[in-house]
Amino acid sequence: MFAGGRRYRSLAWLLLFIGIFNCLDFLATQHLVVYGQHSEWNPLMRPLVGTGFFVLYKLVAVPLGLFLLWLVRRSLVPKFMGLMSFTCGLYALVLIHTWVVFYSP
DSSP, X not given: XXXXXXXXXXXXXXXXXXXXXXXXXXXXXXXXIISSSOOOOOTTTTTTTTSHHHHHIIIIIHHHHHHHHHHTHHHHHHHHHHHHXXXXXXXXXXXXXXXXXXXXX
């Protein structure tokens, strides 16, 4: 898998899932807000949605941030593994909510 073996495997999975969730969130936002009739509720992201900056943020800056977290994994894992797990779980819940509310029949 990645250098570091079993010790960092959980972190690698969490970062991978957060990256996938980020891409799904980007696609849902594009579909529902940019091309649909809904509005962005996040006041920090609202001005960016529908612009090239939104694409840069979601598809470049976030993956780059995840990669940087991987690079500092030796100091990250002992201190923030619980927070990374919480973030991944919360992102999964947001996407489940989005799916149930907007996409389920």
